[in-house]
Amino acid sequence: MDGKIEGVKAELGGRISELKGMVEELRRDVKSLGVAFYNYQNTLIDFLATKGFVSASEAVLLRGVLRTLTPMARSRYYTEEVRRRLLELLDKDVESYTWDEVAELERIAKAIYQEYIATGREDLLEYYPKLMVYITIIRGLIRRREMEKGQVQSKIEGCGQPQPK
Numbered sequence: 450m451d452g453k454i455e456g457v458k459a460e461l462g463g464r465i466s467e468l469k470g471m472v473e474e475l476r477r478d479v480k481s482l483g484v485a486f487y488n489y490q491n492t493l494i495d496f497l498a499t500k501g502f503v504s505a506s507e508a509v510l511l512r513g514v515l516r517t518l519t520p521m522a523r524s525r526y527y528t529e530e531v532r533r534r535l536l537e538l539l540d541k542d543v544e545s546y547t548w549d550e551v552a553e554l555e556r557i558a559k560a561i562y563q564e565y566i567a568t569g570r571e572d573l574l575e576y577y578p579k580l581m582v583y584i585t586i587i588r589g590l591i592r593r594r595e596m597e598k599g600q601v602q603s604k605i606e607g608c609g610q611p612q613p614k
Contacts (some may be wrong), residue, residue, distance in 0.1 A: 486532075491585045498589020499596070508543040508586045515539055515583055520561070520572045527564035527573065531557055544594070546587050554584045 497503045516539050522532040535557050538550055558580045566575035 487581065491581065494582060495517055495584040495592070498573045498586045499592040501593060503586055503589060505543045505590060508583065508590060511579065511583045511586065512543065513538055515576075515579055518572075518576055518579070520570070520576050523570075524564055524568055526560040526567065527557075531560055543590060546591060548591065551584060551591065554580070554587070558584060601609060 494503060516536065519532065519539075520527070521535060522529040534553070538554055538557075541550070558577060561573050561580065562577050564570065565577065
């Protein structure tokens with residue numbers, strides 16, 4: 450009888466280990482699917498903003514939502530200092546962002562996500578994708594602004610006029 454119990458116990462242990470492996474594999478697959486979705490979404494929004502299908506007025510609207518819903522800072526990644534800096538950046542005119550400020554917004558978004566992972570705060574999980582969409586729109590607006598400057602520069606060069614230095 451003891452041998453039979455040990456055999457069943459060993460079999461169950463093996464199945465539990467197998468299930469743990471499957472759960473871990475599923476976790477990796479879900480995470481990679483989430484990352485792929487965010488990358489696709491960000492690329493699409495960036496492309497649309499660069500092409501002019503998403504305008505500064507949409508960014509202003511989303512910025513208002515972000516200002517209203519800005520989560521309270523409570524912990525080690527998303528500190529009060531980080532929150533204040535986020536609000537400062539959100540107060541900027543959408544047409545005046547620089548690449549450095551976009552990088553800073555991305556670091557803040559990462560801190561918000563890390564805070565969610567550490568604390569499980571749902572408000573941070575709800576805020577993060579909205580902030581990432583805003584950042585992506587701003588990135589596209591900057592690209593469009595740079596492309597338009599490039600086209601103006603090309604027209605100036607094409608007319609034989611001296612280039613401003």
